[in-house]
Amino acid sequence: MDAIRIRALSKQYGSKRAVDNLTMSVPQGAIYGFVGKNGAGKSTVLKMVAGLVTPTNGEITLFDRRDHAATNGEHTVSSFTVQRVGALIENPGLLPHMSAFDNLMAQALAIGVANPKTVCHELLAQVGLDNTGRKAVSGFSLGMKQRLGIALALVGNPDLLLLDEPLNGLDPEVARTMRNYLVQLNQQRGITIVVSSHVLDQLERMCTHYGVIARGRMVRELTAEQVQTECGDSLTVRTADTATALAILEERLHINPADPVRFAAEPDGSITVSGGFDAAEVSRLLHETNQTVLELSTKSHDMEDFFVTLMDDARTEGGR
Numbered sequence: 001m002d003a004i005r006i007r008a009l010s011k012q013y014g015s016k017r018a019v020d021n022l023t024m025s026v027p028q029g030a031i032y033g034f035v036g037k038n039g040a041g042k043s044t045v046l047k048m049v050a051g052l053v054t055p056t057n058g059e060i061t062l063f064d065r066r067d068h069a070a071t072n073g074e075h076t077v078s079s080f081t082v083q084r085v086g087a088l089i090e091n092p093g094l095l096p097h098m099s100a101f102d103n104l105m106a107q108a109l110a111i112g113v114a115n116p117k118t119v120c121h122e123l124l125a126q127v128g129l130d131n132t133g134r135k136a137v138s139g140f141s142l143g144m145k146q147r148l149g150i151a152l153a154l155v156g157n158p159d160l161l162l163l164d165e166p167l168n169g170l171d172p173e174v175a176r177t178m179r180n181y182l183v184q185l186n187q188q189r190g191i192t193i194v195v196s197s198h199v200l201d202q203l204e205r206m207c208t209h210y211g212v213i214a215r216g217r218m219v220r221e222l223t224a225e226q227v228q229t230e231c232g233d234s235l236t237v238r239t240a241d242t243a244t245a246l247a248i249l250e251e252r253l254h255i256n257p258a259d260p261v262r263f264a265a266e267p268d269g270s271i272t273v274s275g276g277f278d279a280a281e282v283s284r285l286l287h288e289t290n291q292t293v294l295e296l297s298t299k300s301h302d303m304e305d306f307f308v309t310l311m312d313d314a315r316t317e318g319g320r
């Protein structure tokens, strides 16, 4: 089951189309990295999923319940969404003169949580803020505020957590602790988490799935395994006779079932070999079959480059 399924979602602000016919699927149990440049539309999508912004058009289904739909500007958010979705989007909405505990209590009482004191004490301990006592939130560091923001989003014990750039501005050590905490929430409590970021590095070590958004459109969704495969090494083969070389490689190259070899004939006449290939075996095969080899070179695909290319993808559409 998908925790979130979005079809043809759009949001228009005056003449600005912030989200444009977007499709998105977040499997239940995933940690979904929502990647895009500043202004790509990440926050707007998350706000629509959380019911904070009304879509101009489209359909949002949460846990197979389509009670969160918008057509021609009409929008309803059910109590189901309010109860099952926790969100930290842009400003955590903290009450600056109150303590961390009182902030959590205010939220717990507002949404009618059972045993609010116990729940709030437990959450404070989980995010490492149980030693802050009566200290007002206005004196907290950014990292402490972000952690409190996450605790606030968790007060209602949601099944889906939406976090908009939660690691921004945190020093690397705090960001690492936060990442570990999110993975723990996901693995131990089964919470599906969507984390947006314009910095891939922040997501790399925790996500099971990725969605890349550019100019309000979903460019591509892929699993962490697919990213690994696409970012592995590839081999460029250029021979005097591309068609024959391709046929020989496809027929005779040893295929590893765990990481099958893939071939692509490129427009410039070269062949790209990716997956679990053995460059020495390719070379030997071409030599044995008397192919005239003009080029045989390996290329490493950097994950950062891979995502930056995807994030830039919409540029070629010539804007909107």
Ligand SMILES: Nc1ncnc2c1ncn2[C@@H]1O[C@H](COP(=O)(O)OP(=O)(O)OP(=O)(O)O)[C@@H](O)[C@H]1O
Pocket (backbone or CB within 6 Å): 013, 016, 017, 018, 036, 037, 038, 039, 040, 041, 042, 043, 044, 045, 198
């Ligand atoms: N309330 C609004 N009124 C008008 N335009 C808006 C509004 N909210 C967002 N936009 C515009 O919509 C586009 C998408 O914004 P959004 O905040 O969703 O992007 P983002 O990917 O979250 O970027 P960032 O990382 O900078 O927050 C931007 O061009 C933004 O200026």
